[in-house]
Amino acid sequence: MATPYLKVENLVKRFGPFTALGGVDLEVYPGEVHALLGDNGAGKSTLIKTLAGVHQPTEGQIYIEGKPVKFRSPRDASSAGIGTVYQDLALNQLMSVTRNFFMGRELKSSLGRLRMDEMNQIAHDEMKKIGIDFSDPTQAVGTMSGGQRQTLAIARAIYFGAKVLILDEPTSALGQKQQMGVLKTMMRVRNRGDIAIIFITHNEIHSKLVADRFTFLALGKVIGAGSKETLEGDEIRRLMAGGANLGDLAAELDEVRAEA
């Protein structure tokens, strides 16, 4: 097996007395979709914020291509190739697709002039590569659908050099059809072969559709991990429920029913 692009060893993150992450290990490989699953409050967002340089780890080490790194700011992380697409996508609705695509990293010539035609072309081409042919990049983002916005944010992260693309619940706020659109986009990015995707989701079906590797978090710890081949369907479901069997859950519910 190739070396992982990103590796995390024994990552601990405490907020005061509260341990949000209690020693997490993670390996992500280029050309793979790595699903990060877990209940609300499991620590998924804390983990990716640490990877994205928003939080500094309390203990543990992050490695990029085998070399230990330390991210002091989101800028550090993004120059190390970590591209994070947050749930709110960091898009500006009133601005055009192109202006959003290049926000903060505009292509300019003398006097700070924008190279608008070139930027329009790039925005169009990059989005087309991963699935949407958005004919008019001067259109405001507010007029785009949720799935299209997701694609824009992903295309932007890739264009600006993301080698690890972190997607925080990219499908959760979308309708059925758009969810499939985003999954397709993820597969196209995966097929490039040079980018690792960390896919955070609640949705077991979505994760099974696209993921090559799984990590399950519960209460700040990894309760299970493995590749698609090594994990059985039932095992995934059990881990999704935080390690409990569905049968156990049914028994617990019966107890509550009996109390009435």
Place this chain on the structure above:
Amino acid sequence: MSDRSEADRLQQETWLQRTIRRPEMGAFIVMIVIIVALTWASSGKAFNALGLKNNIQIIAQYGIIAIGAAALMIAGEFDLSIGSMIGFAGMSMALMLKWGLPFGLGEATPLAAFLATLVMTLTFGWIIGNIVVRSGLSSFIVTLAFLFFLRGVTEVAFRLINQSTQVSGLEDFKEDSWVAWIFGGEVFGWFYDAWFWIGQRFVDMGYGRTDQWFTLGGNLNRRGEQWVDGFDARFFWFILLAAVAMFIMNRTQLGNWIYATGDNKEAARANGVPVNRVKIGLFMFTAFCATLFAACQVFENNTSDAAKGNLMELFAIAIAVVGGTLMTGGFGSILGVVFGAITVGLVANAVFFIPEIDGAWFRVFLGAILLAAVFANERIRKRITGGI
């Protein structure tokens, strides 16, 4: 299974649809209506030689500060201190010209008075900006505080240094200072010369009489010579400021940052836009506009008083809104603000050309058009953001 995609659902707009939907379109139409109505109601007098000069004077005054206010509003903040900043800058320049530079540094040249004042006003702008971005307080309340503070400082300084709240009868620095001249002198004399020359040819050929507005009327003094021979220098500054602001907003990285900051500052920040620096810079820009306004006033009339610039911040904001700037930030156009300044300026002056009307109708009109503009702008915003 059809192979239609999301993107197909977005209707392609024609050039005409696109033009009609531009943010400055409403302001443009209102401006045209006002120009036509005023020409008709004043029998052309509003646009004879003197009328045009007077109209442009007020349009340029409004325009200079409205451009500053609009740029700041696009970045999501307000500045209510503009009027008091004008008063402060006027006071500062007039007192220095009359009583000399502070700390016994000797007599003040117009250049020294202007630069020393600009340093102070830019510093105030910087302080206001820093307070706003660091405290996270609403700029409305922070700049309201500076509205009172600066006006108070202006009056106190007048009384302490000058014993009176006005300075008048300064020498006419325009005579031998180019600095005074570029702020208080006259520009574009060739325009009036050409107009006069053409008019005279018409008269020579027997067409029209000298009292007709489009030939020589309004531009002859008692001795039958050309009377108006240029616009106020502020017209030049207005054009320059508008051109530079338009270029920056539409075509540069800084412009993109300003729009991004006003739209959703967290999104902008996440993408590396220096949101705080953009805002502080724009508070300094409104202070600069106020100083420019004051410099033109002081060097044109060689006077100043403690009430200068009163209420101007509200006119600036009103004009920015009439020009299509969104109160919530992230959207607006400098060209629209120019149209707004022309509209409001013309109506403010209308009473001079149509003496039958009561001058107070101006405020009735401004109130009505402001309300209409707010609703129109909100519709545009809803259309773009899909009604959220």
